[in-house]
Amino acid sequence: MTRVRFAPSPTGYLHIGGARTFIFNWLFARRSGGTMILRIDDTDVERNTQASLDSIFDGLRWLDLPWDEEYRQSDRVGLHHRMAEEILAKGLAYRDFTPASPAQEEPSNATAGPWLFNAGMRDVSKEESDRRAAAGEAFVLRYKVPRGVGRDLVVDDLVYGPVTKAADDIEDFALLRSTGVPTYHMASCADDADLKITHILRGQEHLANTFKHILIFEALGFSLPKFAHLPLLIAPDGSKLSKRKHGPVVSVTTYAQAGFLPHAFVNFVSLRGWSPKDDREVMSRQEMIETFSLEGIHHSNAMVNFTEDDPFDPKAVWLNAEHIKQTPIEELAERLLPFASAAGLPADLCRMRRVAPLIRERIKLLRDVARVADFFFLEELAPYDPAELIPQKGDAAMAKLVLERAQEILSVAEFTHAGLDSALRAGAAEVKIKAGQMFQPIRVAACGRKEAPPLFETLEVLGRETCLKRIGRALQMLSA
């Protein structure tokens, strides 16, 4: 039985890269009929925040890919300690009493060569080590990486193939901090083993850590899970996406708030670093589950494009538009409504159901509803330039003529697409102008701008009363 997990640490909001790791795990689990586990890796007490935790849950719930089991590492420290003790008892770890030095935490100091271990500490006798520990001296528990025996470790990665690293190049990494809190490596491996995780799909930044994890599994006598590392998502500057460096543009919440459809986001993110290899791009959830496989995962990093003025990758926006076009009207209306309300429009679901079909292929993000459809909901049109009322190759007199004629027509015309179509075209013919010249002043009068959905449907939804009122207002503006 396949068991996979997504294990975020609540040290920042959920970002695109994390979301993709979750999505790939989810897809892999669903594809294989396995179990998807969410595990909150909150061992870094210093940096954990409730806000981050909330952001992670908000983001994951928004994706709408439900998981099956949920754990929190802080509930399981007993287990981590037991396993760390076991490694120590087996003589595969040792206490390092070297005091923590801030200098050592700065990676920039490592230019002289790789740090591998603190000299002397590996060889402190068991008796002395026990005595100093019993006396209350602080220590870091470190894994005693086999040295000088020419041992090679190999990760048989499901994506990258066999990757080898000499044990001599691996530093004596920490298992327990001097505070007694288990490190990520310790806690993660202990939990993966205990939760019987079968496949670990995670970002490639962990590929190098995997050798340490193999050592831990080995020390504990557990069989290894399968590893599959994912190429990184990078920013336009080429660096790995990071909340600290790139800010809210990489946050899942930013996409949600802009009006991405959750599945469009999932679709977009899945296509960075994975390909169905058959040129398909717009895919349903079911299609993705059926198509997903580790074979399609690449080895090289994928870029997510965003700029100061445009936080969203054009491809993501395009995919969102495609999914919007495929969304049934009723569902679309429901999803649009909160965005209209948030923009301060007095929108209601009933009216939105009629507006949705008119804007469905005119919006790329749900929030566009406010920009594109405001005039459907506003009682009073926002001020606009009366010059807009003047048709192509026409003048103010023509605009006036058109609007007066429109007033007469719309007072009596049947307010349906067909009725308005024939009545307005006939009107244009009577005053001997082109249909386009007839339509523009009416459109601007009704919508307050030149760009709008097709005229007849628009008038129909607006209704006779509103149309006449707005045309009257436009006429006033022309004479003013």
Add this chain to the structure above:
RNA sequence: GGCGCUAUCGUCUAACGGUUAGGACGGAGCCCUCUCAAGGCUUAAAUACGAGUUCGAUUCUCGUUAGCGCUACCA
């Protein structure tokens, strides 16, 4: 610095060792059209560099270069 990973149009990607190196986004142009969209068509745009193996290399090997990641008592 050490170790690891990677390298196809601007971006995402396709291509049993044999293709005019394909698709998509974005760009440009044309068509359609009551505006805006949507849609249709056309077009520009890539195998990082150098060797080797081979009848033949985007594909395999080596080197160079470049990028990224790891090198913490962060994950």
